[in-house]
Amino acid sequence: MSRRVGSSNDPPSPSASYYDVSDDEEGGYNTIAHANTGRGVKLLYSKSKVYVHPSPSAKDNIPGFIALVQQKSAPLAADERPGTASSSHSKSQNDASKYLLAWVPESSLAQDDFSTYVKVDMKDTESPPKQTYLVPPLPVSSSYDDSNVGPYAFSLPLSHIYSILVRPPNLGWWFGSIIINTKSGSSLPALFFHDSECESTILQKKRKTKESFDPFGEGGDLFWGGDEVLKWLKRYVTVERSTAEPSVYLINPSEEDLLGFGQGRKSLEGQGPNSDKQQSKKQPPGPGMDPLTKALKETRWKILENLSKITTFTRRTAQDLANNNNLPPQVRRLLQNPEVQTIQDEFDSARLYLARWAMGIAEQSERERRQRIYTARDVLETESSSVGEFEILDGTESMSLNDSKRRPVTMKEWKGYFDSKGRLQITENEIKERVFHGGLDMEDGVRKEAWPFLLGLYEWNSSAEERKAMMNSLRDQYIRLKGQWWERMIEGQATQEQEEWWREQKNRIEKDVHRTDRHIPLFAGEDIPHPDPSSPFYNEHSPGTNVHMEQLKDMLLTYLEYDTPPDGRTSTSITINPNPQNLGYVQGMSDLLSPLYAVFQDDALAFWCFVHFMKRMSRNFVRSQAGMRAQLNSLDQIVQLLDPKLYLHLQKLDSTNFFFFFRMLLVWYKREFDWSDVLRLWESLWTDYLSSQFHLFIAVAILEKHRDVIMEHLRGFDEVLKYINELSGTIELQSTLIRAESLFHKFEKMVEAIDRKDHFPAAPIEIRQRQGKGKDPEDNSQTAKQPQGSSSSNDASHQRTNSEADKEKVISPELRLLLSKEIVTLEENADAGARTRASGLKD
């Protein structure tokens, strides 16, 4: 928001001062006529930073003012001058038509009017303003469709309001909200009170705390913007809190309304001050009793419908959702309606949509929380919530986002760490810590300098001259390797079989390069003719490729040359690579290479950095998939340890194969984050600063962030997979890194604690089970985690493990490995590792 609210030099006065001056002003309006229209309505109260959230994305939120205005046509009689709330019962229906409740978007207001709204907002609202502020009248509307100030603006006579649904802020829904239901049966869009941006609310809160040492409102709830609106209304109309639906406030209710809404409550304890009149009478609230559901069905559903088309899912009834306490009550009630359930049948993907919506709100609240100072109350609240432990860790001092450690390392800073000979002057650990937390500047070229160090191509203790010499020799080697396959391509391979194998590899590489990061300008265009007329990408009428794609292909082919055992070829490659793994080209490799090439734009340098990158990544590509299996198994064990509740849930969903992390682990989140975040993430991971397996903690951080949604909304392996896949492009990197770091520390502490307890003898069966698991992670993950596999016996054992958690935890070798900073490689002989597969599919 560019406009600042509340810069008013007009500090709120204590309520008494109004009465001191009011007599002087009495009678004559001190009218400030509106400049443009010459006529206007009297702005009695307003509150800023009240938003409409048209979609789950915070980007779309529209800031505005909620306001209570008085129509000028009905001048205020002296005896009607609002005084205290106690006179409310004498208020007639007619009077209510003079007052309008309105919401206007900030963007629709001219500068003058904007300041007027701000001024009124900042007035002390213990009483109506002594001065008259006029603003342009808003088109009176009973539903927001026919307004011309933007699709959501409205102004509605109080006499047309049937009820207001009030939802104070809480942990699940950080922003308090209200929904106005009209007598004609429609609902206005929900208004969200962003209290932390609203200066007047902040001041009111402060004042309340100062005066009464009690930050909570009358009902014992935290004071929030919506309270103010109810207070305004109570001055002009009767506001009755429904006993049956405590979140519903009825406006000038009729007898029947009171009966309908008063039903169903045993006692009146904890009710609002106005609800003391009605007693419970037996008249079940029929479906037509509250127009809310109907209205929501008609209005909000349209939004749901549109957005829910993103995915469709296994059909389920709306009932599951309807019982979910994390959903806003209006949505829950909407879903309880049988009629809506029929619609829901047609749009059951709405469930996932709603899950995501809930997540969006939670994310906002997280951002909000980060900006605040922690209080004991916050800690208590977070502790009682399921994610509490992690949230608290996130909030600790050392994890603050504004930490200077988290600023990217610039070229200048980097250069400063080296002496005149180009030798590192600080310790390796220090520089890694800087990069781990801050990353590298994305624009000044420092990455070109730093990445070869991080990837292990340059020794940390080398001098500039040594590095230069090494690079010269490596450039030669690159050219030799490249020349080798190039020559064979022209002269023909040794055998027919080799010939075919090579052609096949070449096709694969080509196919993938043409599908790799084409959204990056470097790889996007096609401006040179394809060199090979036999390629499917060759087209005599159009260019077909570009120089950078061709470079990627050459580098991947050269890597193939480098990684393939010589077998009848020249001996050059033996000296260059004593341990070829013979992986062949495997999908995902192009994804790993392209950022290196894009940053260096130097094929030899990119190639050798890739060779070093592959040292840690090659286990992802071996034929047996043992490396991927091992990592998924480690994830399984971390989650068991760090979040047993979530683990049990995943087990119920047949999802403990953790297959939904396959893509993230294989190419290090390349598909989940956008380009610049990938570069930033990778350079952190390359440091091995905390662990060489930190990428697994990134996975757990992502999982933890969504654990509530997963536990409450997702009902099967397919849904988990889809949900996780669709996180792509939505994950915020910085907070994920921080969460991953705190999860790592938590993990570390747990391992320490368990090791300490390890002196005590544990139940023998449990140990055997655990050790068995440790010895043979592969088979275990294979048999125990087939989604449709027999889970009952497993369930039982895990359940037991869980319930006796603290006593019997033993740290498996896999888990211990996660504390190591050494790169994990998988020594797998090319052929020995290849599992013969029943079908004979060969790769």
Add this chain to the structure above:
Amino acid sequence: MASRKKVLLKVIILGDSGVGKTSLMNQYVNKKFSTSYKATIGADFLTKEVTVDDRIVTLQLWDTAGQERFQSLGVAFYRGADCCVLVYDVNSPKSFETLDSWRDEFLIQASPRDPDNFPFVVLGNKVDMGEERRMISQKRAHAYCQQRGQMPYFETSAKDNVNVEQAFEVIARNALLQEESEEYGGDFSDVIDINLNPERDGCAC
């Protein structure tokens, strides 16, 4: 009544890397073709609601990575499949030759109750690239499908949206039949045989 129940039909799409599995699925579900789809890593699925003989069914189309190496970890979701689609590229003999392996691999991993009658549908994709490039003739593909229990065969182009709709209609129908036969528990090979006939009309022969 069983037939009144809403059904989810699980369809697995297999075939060599780059034959166009992802493109076909997106053409069918989202009605668009893009040259910038990335190579599939791991697995994903799209769903689409269709009407088959007055019944509304939800197709859950599973797309996996084509590189064989990745199959060993991804087989978990083969289970419970109602139909398997085998895709090859008519311009790539290799992709045609591996169809058998894909079929066998599927039968081993999914272990359907009645493997002999499990519905497969074969798609020969990228027919838009021109006859000069074509390596597998329609005749050869037909003979192959005939031999393997009369698998329905379609020649498609995900790029130009040729035969995509027709192919998936047959896929949906076969999947539904399979689902029903599984539901009744017995091996209703008769029923399937009878119902296979109309599908062959939909075949792009």
